[in-house]
Amino acid sequence: MILSRMPWFLIAQRLGIALLTLIVVSFAVFFATELLPGDVAEILLGQAATPEAVAGLRDAMGLDQPALSRFIGWLIGLLGGDFGTSYVNNMPVAELIGGRLVNSLKLAGLTTLLAVPVALTLGISAAMWRNSIFDRIISMLTISVISVPEFMVATLSVLIFAVWLDWLPALSFGVNVDSWSAILRAYAMPVITLGFVVSAQMIRMTRAAVIETINTPYVEMALLKGASRSRMVLRHALPNALGPIANAVALSLSYLVGGVIIVETIFNYPGVAKLMLDAVSTRDLPLIQSCAMIFCVSYLLLITLADLVAILSNPRLR
């Protein structure tokens, strides 16, 4: 009886931690941007910053209230879908982000669709033929991709696919996306780069998960009774490795968050990350805060999902 309640308790606990994390994260995001040097009203007014104008603008923007009450107001606004107004062009932040978010999600979604099947196949087969040439090559490649910065993967793929092979356009995006081939060509470089970054981690973790199950006595038993290697891995080991693998997939997808920032910058892709970097250079606080929250929430969603999958897929907890 107690055992049957265990996973639900763990899940509730995990969700509680996620909620707590979210509050800490929003606190950090809000106050980190509050640290911006200089007075926002003065910066916005520029040449016209007479003391009266500054005081008026501060009053209008609610900047004269204590930071904590502004934080709570901001948080309540976020919950109600009100992201505030951009300082720079007075447009609602939600409107600015809307289209960009769709773009970023397209990029992330396409990468996921492409990277997950490839990474799982490579990871599982590397584990199946462990210590073979194939496995060694995969290991070397994934270690190299993991230990270099994302922008290097991007520059390298530009160098290979655009400069040397001349297959794809290098640093341009969205010139004319009217035909299917044009769309494919436009998305190819960012998706390839992100795919490399995400799948390297996924391949390693999948391989480790499968090998861990292969090392258990019952799989060894299957091998001893004469099951073929592929049967041993696919029928005996894989079902038990599915939980850790799903966990690995969700966890590796969280690398999308960091990767997207770099990739959108390099390829000039009109997504949320590009918007945020532009907001950083114009010091547009509400925009920076909202974009940062979008990234933090998606990251948190993915790692929480990874934990939940790990809990749910563990039959010992059921």
Next chain:
Amino acid sequence: MLKTLSFPLRIVSPKTYGYRFSWVGRIGLGVILLWAGLAIFGPALQPYPPGEIVDWDYFGPMSDQFWLGTDYLGRDILSRILMGARYTLGIALASVFLACAAGVILGMVAAVIGGWFDTILSRLLDAFNGIPSLLFGLVVVAAIGSSIPVLIMTLAAIYLPGSYRFARALAVNVNTMDFVTVARARGEGTPYLIAREIFPNILGPVLADLGLRFVFIVLVLSGLSFLGLGVQPPYADWGALVRENIEGLSLGAPAVVFPSLAIASLTISVNMFIDNLPTKIRDRS
């Protein structure tokens, strides 16, 4: 995780057992020492002043005069990479030591004291782990403005929670051992327990963890510099060198390739070194 590349007929003598060191690890160590040497003696070795325009051509090719070519202004890339080594290695080392020192001390204290102190600290630092590292660096550096102390503190703050979690997990295990119980029964205080009983027993894995964290920090630092938020011109670390010369990418210029290679050679060799550390150091506890 444990990788043993043992030779089947090797005779294990007590002297070599556990301290064997594979060739891959030695190569890694060699590259690390090479970069460390270049960073220390860089100013004596550089052929030209790194900030000076020495070539009329931009994105010059590799030649006898400029071994690694010239950058977008005609500055010597070799000299600039040597200068960048100081920034990349220096900032990364400083922040990794800060992060690990603070994380390990807090982790050990939490493990020894336990109770509400442990719970609250663990929950709080776990919460900070929920922020993507590059994003955190980006927001903080954008907010405070980029300078080297800010970069070091930010990077240290990003990697402190991970180091804390790692050290705490190790220390909790050691904490239950008999010699710690005995020391506690003797009436030793927390500082003694931490410094004399627990720390020596988690040192090996903590050092290995420090190496891995160093790689992460180099990656995030390069990422920040690549986005223009790291080391500011006229100085440049390796990430900033790639950013400066990214225009030369479509020309396949050495000015983009070599700083990237510098980062890759450093991070890959640290990984190789840590992966092949003698098992006795890695898994001491």
